[in-house]
Amino acid sequence: MKNLGVNLLSIMLVLMLVFSCKEQVSDTSVEVATTEAESGHPSLVLTKKGVRDIRANLGNIPIFDKSLAETKAEVDAEIEVGILVPVPKDFSGGYTHQRHKQNFYMMQKAGVLYQILDDEKYATYVKDMLMAYAKLYPTLPVHPQTRSYARGKLFWQCLNDANWLVYSAQAYDCVYDWLSPEDRDVLENNLFIPFAKFISEGNPQFFNRVHNHSTWGNVAVGMIALVMDNDALLEDALNGLKTDNLKVGMKDNDGGFIKVEGQKLGFYGNLDEPFSPDGYYTEGPYYQRYAMYPFLIFAEALQNVKPELNIFEYKNGVLIKAVDALINLSDADGDFFPLNDGQKGMSYYTSAVVTAVDIAYHFGGKNPELLSIAEKQDRVVLDDTGLSIALGIKEGLGKSFDKKSIELSDGQNGDEGAVGILRSEDLELVFKYAAQGLSHGHYDKLSYSLYEDGDEVLQDYGLARYVNIEQKGGGNYLKENKTWAKQSIAHNTLVQNETSHFMGKYEIGSIHHSNKYVFDVSNKNLQVASAKESNAYPGTEMQRTVVFINDESYAKPYLLDFMKVVSNTSNKYDFPFYYLGQLMQTNFEYNKLNTPTVFGKDNGYQHLYKEAEGVSFGDNAKLTWLSNGKFYSITSATAKGDKMILAKIGANDPDYNLRNEPAFILRKTNTKNTVFASVVESHGTYTARSEFAENAYSHVKHVEVVHDVAEYTAVKVETDNNKTKLFVISNLDNKAGSDHKVTIEGEVVSWTGAFTLKELK
Known part of the structure; x- marks a missing residue:
């Protein structure tokens, strides 16, 4: 019934346009005798020519007609509500925040409807709304909520004020020619110019910065500048303020803004x-x-x-x-x-x-x-x-x-690491060996996450925030984002001595990046990515290599994952896997604690419960779980005395801000150089309707690091189809044309390129 209503509304709109549009075009193939850039308004995202072309095609462009009908219904409902511009007081998710947010969306849409439908009720709505703001804005102090480093007036932070201006500028552009010169003077002098100057000159720590916040600020000022034909404001938007009175090295309350000498600013x-x-x-x-x-x-x-x-x-x-x-x-x-x-x-x-x-x-x-x-x-x-x-x-x-599988470089010049994505048979691996990521970056060098059919298999936790849900910290970032989500132990990567990469300090992490080593997806049956990190822990170098191996005996490729660690000192290493789903079985004995204990004191460890622990006798450690109707297993090479820890997120979380999800953690103590090697596989399915489990057991019989020196690392994988495969990588020479020869377990292995996969007899 909903779709029928939309279709009927679309037909009504078309009929109305046929009889009421002032500019009719009977043949859409007729070229309009005009230039693309015409004087007057609208000119930002809608153009005069665009309006004519849209009107000429209405009724014959289904996806556009549907979008138009939905927008009209939405705005018509808001017009019935009336003009509401409350005095600001709330954080994200609160009434005043949501009302002002709704207003700028509706103004922009109403302006577009006025242009397309030529119905003045939409122009009147935009005018009345803007005039209400022109009356309110001069009376406003900064927002009463004090959390932000740059408080707005309509919203608790300048970022949202900038959102408002980006959308409102588009609405103003759509009704500009309809308004009287006197109306435009009131709006520009009482609202738009003061608004633009407040979020720029009034908040240089927000505006003169390289960050998504500043992008919104620059664009807000730039959009209104284009409507008003204000060259001075446009220059500020494009190139930043010439003088901002901020000292080099100044940081915001988030620790995310470091002003750099000579930094290019603005859009x-x-x-x-x-x-x-x-x-x-x-x-x-x-x-x-x-x-x-x-x-x-x-x-x-x-x-x-x-x-x-x-x-x-x-x-x-x-x-x-x-x-x-x-x-x-x-x-x-x-x-x-x-x-x-x-x-x-x-x-x-x-x-x-x-x-x-x-x-x-x-x-x-x-x-x-x-x-x-x-x-x-x-x-x-x-x-x-x-x-x-x-x-x-x-x-x-x-x-x-x-x-497809793709590597996306990071950094202004593409030389600050990358994110590599391997895709094969509905499996997707996202490997992060990039730069810090400004203030939103996490301390997770060489981490990865794994997906199948859009479902998480090994997860990246993401952020600790319930966006725009007022009950959870006003909809803003929770303290657990810093104490947990950003910390290294919250990710699928190596942690040394229970300390996060770069000691969890932004000013250190922001000057370093991981380095690409190999990314080769030329063979769909053998896709390889490898990267190095030498600054996360001074004196320790990490190299992680991930490999999708397609074996025709199995429905899905399996993932070979190994991290080579070389250090100047002996350390404690933790290597977590954040699997999602229900634990089915392990091949190792463990002691389950009657009362889970907190795993550590800080750096994210204080948010993990240790629920069970086993000790390795030098064999493989295998863990199998069920998630979304699929069976998965991790098979890891371990040394005698290594610990296998079953953990869960949620300790020291009195407000239940964290998701209580499991982890499998390998721990090595008093170790200098080592290799963490594992195979992750998707190997079976379970259907609840039929209650039938197929291929519920792992196909991997054994994983072993059989060679590890400075020059080469080799890992052997035995599977239940009586095959043994040997993967070897050159750790020091990644050139595609280089020849290599190394003796492994008495057999000479020769190849050309950075790596090879051999099937052993």
Whole structure:
């Protein structure tokens, strides 16, 4: 019934337009005698030509018609509610926060509806709302909540004030010509100019910075500057404030802002520094998704109003590349991998990415693969770019977006490590050997997470925050984000002496990055990624290698994972695997504690319960679990005296802010040099309806490190199909053309390249 209502509404809209639109175009193939850039408004994201083209095609572009009908119903309902602009008082999720947030969304949509439908009730709604803000804004002090390093006026932080201005500028653009000159004077002098100056000159610690917050601030000022044709504000937006009175080295309350001498600022600075040449955004995909809206909406506005800037060509077209990179950073369901601070469940179905896909398609050469993503999103933005998408889909131009194994470099010049993604037979491994990721970075060098069919197998915890849920810390970051989620022990990577990488200090971590060593996916049956980290623990070097091995005897490839550790001192090493699901069986004996004990004192250990512990006799340790109807196993090589610990998240958590999820931790003590080697496999299924378990037991019989010297490391894997495979990697020479020869267990192994996989007889 809902779809029927939407379809009927679409038909009614089309009929209304046929009889009431002032500008009718009977033939969509007729070229309008006008230039792309016309004077007057709208000009930012909707253009005058775009409005004509949209009106000409309405009723014949299903995805656009559907989006228009849904938007009209939404805005009409808000118009019935009336104009509500309460005095601000709440954090995220509170009434005043949500009301002002709803207002800017509705204003932007109402402005678009006015242009497309030529119905003045939408222009009147925008005017009345803006006039209410023009009356309220001059009376406001800074927001009463004091948590932020840069408090806003409408919201508790300037970031949300910037959100408001980005959307409100678009609404103003849509009704600009409809308003009287006197109305525009009131709005600009009482609201827009003071607003822009407050979030820029009034908060340089927010505005003059390289961070997603500052991107929003720069774009907010830039968008309103374009509407008002204010060159001074536009210059501030593009290149930052010339004088900000902030000292070099000054940090914000988050520890995330370090002012650097000579740093490029403004919109251009935020394009230059956080994006790698591959389009990877150093804060991670969650914040890349958040920042892509202002980046791309401002780029679209600049292209429409200031085409001479060629903004989409900037940094070799990095903004268009960033959209492809972001889609590649999602799992099979479209959810973004939660690298660094990232909330699970955020996906490319969010409105910000709908906008990004539409803009990238329209301005980026009309890549047909983006049409397949737009079809899944099932909606478009109501502007020129959404029309392009709708026409492309209607004409059947789409091609499937093929997410392959890919390495995305990190750093402004692509030389600060990378994120490597291996994909094979519905399995996806996300390997992080990147830079710190600004203030949202975690201390998790050489960590990885593993997925199957969009479900987590070995998880990255993500952030500790319930975004916009007021009951949980006002919807903001919880203290456990620092005490747990950012700490090294919260990730699937090596921890030395119960201390986080870089001692958990941002000022140290931000000057270092891991180094790429090998990324080779040329053979679909043998995909290899390897990286090194030498600064997380001074005097200790880590090299982790992950390998997808396809064996025709098995339905799924298995993952060979080994971490080589070389240190100047003897240490205690912990190596966790955060598996998700129900423990089925182990092959080792363990002592389950009647009362779980807290695992450690700090660096995240205080949030782990130790529930059980076993001691190795030098054999393999195997753990099997069931998750989402699939069986998985980890088989790890261990030395005599190593400990196998079963743990669970949730200690020292009085407010129940953390998820109580399990971990399997390998511990070595009093050890200098070692190799942690494991095989992770997906090997069977269970169907509750039939109550039938198939291939419930691991196929791996034995994993052993058979050779480890400075030059080479070799790991042998025996499986239950009577095969034994030997993987060897050169640790010092990663050149593809280099020849190698090494004797392992009495057999000479020769090969060309950084690594080889041999089947032993």
